[in-house]
Amino acid sequence: MISVETFQTIQQASSAMTGNTAYLGGGTLLMRTLNYGEQDFEKIIRSTDNNLKTINDAGDRVIIGAGVTMAQVIAESSLAFLAPVARSVGGPAIRNMATVGGNLFAQHPYGDFTVALLAFDGIVKMDNGSEHDLEQFLSSRDNISGIVSSVSISKPNGQDFKYKKVSRVKPKGISVMSIAAWLPVSAGRPSNVRIAFGAMGTTPLRSKSAEKALEGVSIDASGILPALQALAQDFSPPDDAIASGWYRAQVAPVHLRRLLLGEVEA
Ligand SMILES: Cc1cc2nc3c(=O)[nH]c(=O)nc-3n(C[C@H](O)[C@H](O)[C@H](O)COP(=O)(O)OP(=O)(O)OC[C@H]3O[C@@H](n4cnc5c(N)ncnc54)[C@H](O)[C@@H]3O)c2cc1C
Incomplete structure (x- = not known):
């Protein structure tokens, strides 16, 4: 019982x-x-604590309550940059229920929203007030006890965030992979780039090799080539019913290129 x-x-x-x-x-x-x-x-x-449902502006960061749903994210004008990410999670009924906190624990290949939180330098706050870098949190989430109260993220400026979910069933299939790229610009070049992938490992992961290779380059076909080639160093994706790990590794550079260059899929 x-x-x-x-x-x-x-x-x-x-x-x-x-x-x-x-x-x-x-x-x-x-x-x-x-x-x-x-x-x-x-x-x-x-x-039913209201704090779990609250979205707070904190200057250059925003704090999202763990109980905030995908539907709430879509309706919140200050989170417009995350609306396409929230919209990529399930269908309307799922989005009405699915929370930001629950997405942190969703098993591969789920976790699309967390991919964006990872790109935005997420910090997870627990019920006891302790704070954890999201990347470390994800690597040990199976051993974490307690309740997540909120996740704080950096806010992008203008158009420097790109997100893409790749699925076989359009428009709402399960991820072959999802990609979130945050490319802040300094003196006209990308600086402090963060690239995160979903479904390329057992949890959402950053591609630190691609991030490094994108620092200061021109975002065009030749400028991003080293980053595309570097992806293989960071991932060893699992097989599942959606795609083999081999397939995911083969197509990841293609999808990152399309995302970065804004190429429309045929
Ligand atoms: C039909 C269907 C389609 C889906 N499509 C997608 C998709 O496209 N993309 C995607 O990413 N996911 C998808 N999901 C998975 C899921 O809906 C989402 O990942 C959702 O965000 C999970 O959140 P939840 O609040 O429903 O989690 P729950 O089911 O409530 O919880 C999931 C796990 O997280 C833990 N948990 C939840 N909140 C907290 C908290 N605050 N603190 C500590 N632990 C917590 C729970 O104890 C549990 O172990 C889908 C699921 C279904 C059924």
Whole structure:
């Protein structure tokens, strides 16, 4: 028998996370596990704390509550740069439920929204106030206990963010891969570039080799070529029902080139 307990504050919910418990975000993944009888928990904890649903401007960063849904992101004018990313997650019913916090834990090949958070230098805040660089958080997320309260990200300036989700079923299939590229410009050249990929590993990952190769180059076919060639150093993608790892590795440079150069797919 599974029990569900609802708490008004995140602190109360956090105190109840003892023993075999699971935290419920939007439930799009957790309830599926439950309905398949695959759960290893006996109690579900949820919280109606308004702070989880809040989006706060913090100067050059924005703090997004872990309980903010994809639909909320799309409706929020200050997060217009993330709207295409949120729109790429599932269909309307999923987007009404799916949360930012839950997306951090979504298993390969899901996690499209987290790919953008990674490109924007995400910092994860936990219920106990501790903060974790998103890249490190993802590498150890299976061992993380507690509730994520928010994720803070850098805000892009103008048109320096590009996102693309590659899927076999249009327009809303599961990711062959997703790519988020943040290319701030300094003196007319890319500087402090961040490139993140989804579905190219067991969690969303940065391509640090491609990032390095894009520093200061001209964003044209020859300028980005070393970055495309560098991608292979960073990824060893898994096979799944959507695509083999070999296929993903072969097409990743093609999709990064199309994204960076704004090429329209045939
Ligand atoms: C039909 C379908 C289509 C989908 N399409 C996509 C897609 O295109 N792209 C994509 O990325 N995903 C997709 N998903 C997966 C999923 O909907 C999203 O990843 C969603 O963001 C998960 O969030 P959630 O709030 O529903 O998570 P939940 O199901 O509530 O939770 C998932 C996991 O995260 C943990 N968790 C949730 N919130 C917190 C928190 N605040 N602190 C700590 N742990 C937490 C839960 O305990 C659980 O282990 C799809 C799912 C379905 C069923």
